Amino acid sequence: MESENPKPEPQPQSTPVSVAAWRWPIVVVVLAMMVLVAYIVSLKTAKDAAAGTIRETRETIAEIGEAAVNIAENFQQAKITETFIESLPEVSDAGEGRLEVATLENTKVFKRTNTRTILWNKINLGTTVTEIKVPATFRYHIDLSAEWKIKVRDQQCIVIAPMLLPTTPVAIHTDKIEKRSENGWGRFNADDQMDGLMQSITPRLTSHASSDSHLNLVREQARKTVAEFVRQWLMKEDHWREDRFRTVTVIFAEEAEADDFPAKPTLQLN
Numbered sequence: 001m002e003s004e005n006p007k008p009e010p011q012p013q014s015t016p017v018s019v020a021a022w023r024w025p026i027v028v029v030v031l032a033m034m035v036l037v038a039y040i041v042s043l044k045t046a047k048d049a050a051a052g053t054i055r056e057t058r059e060t061i062a063e064i065g066e067a068a069v070n071i072a073e074n075f076q077q078a079k080i081t082e083t084f085i086e087s088l089p090e091v092s093d094a095g096e097g098r099l100e101v102a103t104l105e106n107t108k109v110f111k112r113t114n115t116r117t118i119l120w121n122k123i124n125l126g127t128t129v130t131e132i133k134v135p136a137t138f139r140y141h142i143d144l145s146a147e148w149k150i151k152v153r154d155q156q157c158i159v160i161a162p163m164l165l166p167t168t169p170v171a172i173h174t175d176k177i178e179k180r181s182e183n184g185w186g187r188f189n190a191d192d193q194m195d196g197l198m199q200s201i202t203p204r205l206t207s208h209a210s211s212d213s214h215l216n217l218v219r220e221q222a223r224k225t226v227a228e229f230v231r232q233w234l235m236k237e238d239h240w241r242e243d244r245f246r247t248v249t250v251i252f253a254e255e256a257e258a259d260d261f262p263a264k265p266t267l268q269l270n
Contacts (some may be wrong), residue, residue, distance in 0.1 A: 166209035
């Protein structure tokens with residue numbers, strides 16, 4: 001006979017939580033921590049970079065300011081004169097304190113005629129003609145001790161150089177002189193006339209050298225000579241570059257007032 005009291009059912013036992021169930025939440029937390037750390041590091045790096053940029057900018061501004069001071073100092077008249085003499089040894093060829101900037105080869109023809117008559121111009125004794133062809137070299141210079149003016153406009157170096165001057169006496173190529181004389185039938189003064197003509201050559205050549213026509217012939221050559229020297233000086237001082245001076249304009253003192261410059265630069269970078 002079965003018992004009236006049923007047997008109690010067995011209670012389920014508790015199972016420990018598996019580690020695998022927490023694997024992905026742990027991964028997510030770790031990744032979040034890594035992202036947070038990376039963000040903090042990036043903020044610090046950005047801050048350091050910004051500080052470095054500011055510091056570099058300040059240093060650059062200071063360098064530019066210092067360079068501007070150096071430019072102003074180097075462009076003083078005394079400095080330019082000193083640099084000319086140091087950089088151009090051939091300056092002594094034109095004499096101390098002179099910079100030779102242009103030469104011109106030219107042959108001048110000097111001629112003198114003399115006619116004589118007697119008996120109230122009724123009898124012509126003839127005409128004496130003397131002629132000399134003189135090959136000469138005209139040289140031009142600027143005075144280094146004269147005033148120099150430098151103007152800086154943006155990246156333009158504008159140089160107002162001293163007056164363009166002829167170097168005298170003019171160099172005569174005596175070995176190439178050609179002489180010609182003709183005596184009239186009743187004249188015998190060709191030698192005396194030739195001597196007088198020879199004595200007049202030097203002052204007449206000096207007059208030619210100083211003429212506007214001759215100065216204009218050599219002006220552009222002289223301008224380029226001065227501009228080239230200034231460019232070399234700028235290169236030596238590390239000022240001839242894209243971020244500093246890019247052009248050199250030369251004008252001579254006799255050409256215009258200080259504010260009236262040629263529109264076209266004499267020399268240009270690249």
